[in-house]
Amino acid sequence: MQAKEAAEVEIIRLLKAGKDSYISGQALSAALGVSRTAVWKHIEKAREMGFSIEALPSKGYRLNTSADAPFNGIEVSSGLETGFIGRNICFYPSLDSTNMKAFELGRQGAPEGTAVIADSQTGGKGRLGRRWESPAGANLYTSIILRPGIPPRHAHNLTFLSAVAVAETVERFSPVRPTVKWPNDILLDGKKVAGILMEMDSEPDRVHFVVAGIGVNINIKVTAFPDRLRPMATSLYEKSGKETNRAVFTCVLYSSLEKWYKVYREKGFLPLMEAWKGFFASVGKTVTVRSFDSVIEGVCLGVDDDDGALLVKTRAGAIERVVSGDVEIKRDGL
Amino acid sequence: MQAKEAAEVEIIRLLKAGKDSYISGQALSAALGVSRTAVWKHIEKAREMGFSIEALPSKGYRLNTSADAPFNGIEVSSGLETGFIGRNICFYPSLDSTNMKAFELGRQGAPEGTAVIADSQTGGKGRLGRRWESPAGANLYTSIILRPGIPPRHAHNLTFLSAVAVAETVERFSPVRPTVKWPNDILLDGKKVAGILMEMDSEPDRVHFVVAGIGVNINIKVTAFPDRLRPMATSLYEKSGKETNRAVFTCVLYSSLEKWYKVYREKGFLPLMEAWKGFFASVGKTVTVRSFDSVIEGVCLGVDDDDGALLVKTRAGAIERVVSGDVEIKRDGL
Numbered sequence: 185m186q187a188k189e190a191a192e193v194e195i196i197r198l199l200k201a202g203k204d205s206y207i208s209g210q211a212l213s214a215a216l217g218v219s220r221t222a223v224w225k226h227i228e229k230a231r232e233m234g235f236s237i238e239a240l241p242s243k244g245y246r247l248n249t250s251a252d253a254p255f256n257g258i259e260v261s262s263g264l265e266t267g268f269i270g271r272n273i274c275f276y277p278s279l280d281s282t283n284m285k286a287f288e289l290g291r292q293g294a295p296e297g298t299a300v301i302a303d304s305q306t307g308g309k310g311r312l313g314r315r316w317e318s319p320a321g322a323n324l325y326t327s328i329i330l331r332p333g334i335p336p337r338h339a340h341n342l343t344f345l346s347a348v349a350v351a352e353t354v355e356r357f358s359p360v361r362p363t364v365k366w367p368n369d370i371l372l373d374g375k376k377v378a379g380i381l382m383e384m385d386s387e388p389d390r391v392h393f394v395v396a397g398i399g400v401n402i403n404i405k406v407t408a409f410p411d412r413l414r415p416m417a418t419s420l421y422e423k424s425g426k427e428t429n430r431a432v433f434t435c436v437l438y439s440s441l442e443k444w445y446k447v448y449r450e451k452g453f454l455p456l457m458e459a460w461k462g463f464f465a466s467v468g469k470t471v472t473v474r475s476f477d478s479v480i481e482g483v484c485l486g487v488d489d490d491d492g493a494l495l496v497k498t499r500a501g502a503i504e505r506v507v508s509g510d511v512e513i514k515r516d517g518l
Numbered sequence: 519m520q521a522k523e524a525a526e527v528e529i530i531r532l533l534k535a536g537k538d539s540y541i542s543g544q545a546l547s548a549a550l551g552v553s554r555t556a557v558w559k560h561i562e563k564a565r566e567m568g569f570s571i572e573a574l575p576s577k578g579y580r581l582n583t584s585a586d587a588p589f590n591g592i593e594v595s596s597g598l599e600t601g602f603i604g605r606n607i608c609f610y611p612s613l614d615s616t617n618m619k620a621f622e623l624g625r626q627g628a629p630e631g632t633a634v635i636a637d638s639q640t641g642g643k644g645r646l647g648r649r650w651e652s653p654a655g656a657n658l659y660t661s662i663i664l665r666p667g668i669p670p671r672h673a674h675n676l677t678f679l680s681a682v683a684v685a686e687t688v689e690r691f692s693p694v695r696p697t698v699k700w701p702n703d704i705l706l707d708g709k710k711v712a713g714i715l716m717e718m719d720s721e722p723d724r725v726h727f728v729v730a731g732i733g734v735n736i737n738i739k740v741t742a743f744p745d746r747l748r749p750m751a752t753s754l755y756e757k758s759g760k761e762t763n764r765a766v767f768t769c770v771l772y773s774s775l776e777k778w779y780k781v782y783r784e785k786g787f788l789p790l791m792e793a794w795k796g797f798f799a800s801v802g803k804t805v806t807v808r809s810f811d812s813v814i815e816g817v818c819l820g821v822d823d824d825d826g827a828l829l830v831k832t833r834a835g836a837i838e839r840v841v842s843g844d845v846e847i848k849r850d851g852l
Contacts, residue, residue: 284625287625287719288625291618291621291622311721333810335841335842336670336671336673336718336720336722337670337671339670339720339722340722340723342722343722381721382721382722383719383720383721383726384670384719384720384721384722385621385717385718385719386670386673386717386718386720387645387715387716387717387718388670388673388674388676388677388716388718389674389841389842389843390810390842392717476667476724507669507723508669508723508724509723
């Protein structure tokens with residue numbers, strides 16, 4: 185969270201840890217190292233931010249966990265278990281695009297792990313210059329700043345890293361196992377539940393920072409999608425039939441990202457690729473790959489372990505390595 | 519120039535074309551398609567911008583070319599002969615960094631060829647996070663936005679392209695032939711006269727835009743450099759003993775950049791590499807290359823024609839390909 189809300193985050197974290205029991209104002213005051221009046225002001229602020237906090241003069245404060253929790257930076261921060269991803273959260277009710285904002289913050293020197301979250305986006309961006317539908321109150325739109333200290337030619341590694349983290353997180357909340365569509369769309373039963381847009385700021389020989397932009401359709405109903413997207417899009421809600429707490433989802437996602445980022449830094453790309461392939465279901469399928477200047481049709485043979493390039497065998501028998509493009513999977517969907 | 523100064527640019531261009539002869543207010547009015555009162559207002563504006571314009575009621579207006587021309591966007595624009603590079607010039611008396619500003623403009627969608635110029639920089643940036651000395655009134659600090667539509671792994675091509683354009687331009691104004699130090703420092707007698715900082719905004723598989731930041735020591739005296747730089751830095755003035763018109767230099771540079779950019783788009787990287795090698799004088803020299811995590815010492819064998827990687831033969835006999843790093847040339851300097 186932003187530093188100015190640090191006390192509110194700590195109070196909510198303590199109240200959550202106390203489950204449904206009351207915590208005295210004195211205990212909170214001692215834990216935070218501030219006066220009881222200050223505690224009271226922070227409680228008021230947290231209430232304004234949407235938290236249902238009960239107070240009894242003789243007992244203290246209690247978080248009413250049966251009430252709907254708000255979705256904001258305090259709620260996410262108070263549930264975080266990461267070391268650096270999301271330790272600096274910038275939450276906005278609405279943004280043009282979380283990637284735009286994260287990029288700005290990155291240019292200004294924001295630390296690694298800084299996360300931007302918006303409840304809605306007016307100009308949400310997808311891959312290849314496409315729009316990402318971003319209505320309020322339902323989904324997750326977040327962008328995380330990473331500073332991996334790698335050359336740009338390795339930046340694609342982080343595409344696969346993000347896909348693994350998102351797929352793994354979706355798997356935790358979905359009754360259906362997700363699959364990945366090369367390189368980093370996440371599908372449930374062949375329909376898109378999440379997308380990733382990686383952008384980076386670099387010199388030709390070193391990356392200054394990468395922004396991993398992640399959009400996940402969580403509680404949106406398919407009927408709320410524009411007509412053209414309905415046949416291709418789905419959400420966790422559509423598959424599970426119930427609402428998922430967005431803050432909880434976000435915390436699990438950030439933990440997963442951090443875990444795989446550490447694996448990548450310590451052991452390189454190969455373990456990521458192995459995990460990614462566990463979600464990849466296109467081998468043997470007929471695919472059409474459209475890139476800037478070509479269309480390749482053929483059978484998907486798999487991916488190159490070194491760099492994740494898609495391997496496609498054309499009808500003429502040639503094996504094409506695809507490093508960029510948009511994949512369409514023919515027949516049986518995913 | 520910015521559109522709001524289009525009329526001033528056109529007037530200065532016409533007055534320059536007229537050499538030392540007078541051009542009537544009526545002729546200017548007709549050429550610009552505005553009233554004579556408007557012409558007079560634009561003349562006043564141009565005078566405020568530092569142009570010495572004489573007026574005679576019976577004859578019209580004349581540019582006093584023996585007076586010092588100002589260095590600003592109008593002066594550069596009125597001398598441009600390019601199709602797109604510099605057609606949109608954003609000139610500032612002072613900026614933190616022209617690369618920062620150009621990057622911002624690029625993110626906002628500024629067209630290809632947009633050029634930022636500052637008379638001074640408070641936070642001028644060099645390669646590898648270094649500072650670039652940027653006092654006012656003497657040098658050129660410019661950053662150009664390019665949108666080549668290439669994948670990031672090819673962005674280094676533009677490093678070499680910029681080096682060729684800068685070296686070729688310096689050659690026009692210097693009595694000494696410049697050399698390049700891999701990949702893109704420009705030297706005169708072994709001392710740095712110009713440096714280039716390439717930055718880019720991209721997805722892992724496509725570059726949104728590249729900013730080519732170019733700093734050239736033009737009229738600065740070496741005594742004005744900080745002590746630590748004096749042994750390594752020089753300027754056109756130090757070599758030629760006379761002042762170079764910065765606007766003229768800028769126009770030649772933009773023309774050269776545009777020429778090589780067209781060559782690159784039409785014929786690929788090889789002709790650039792050939793031109794670059796014409797300025798490269800390190801073959802056979804002993805070099806030390808420092809990169810993130812290694813130091814390589816050996817004899818420079820040349821560069822790889824495919825990607826410009828530096829080829830160094832170590833004492834152990836291995837041939838190392840260097841794609842990133844800082845080169846120091848031992849003995850006989852350049």
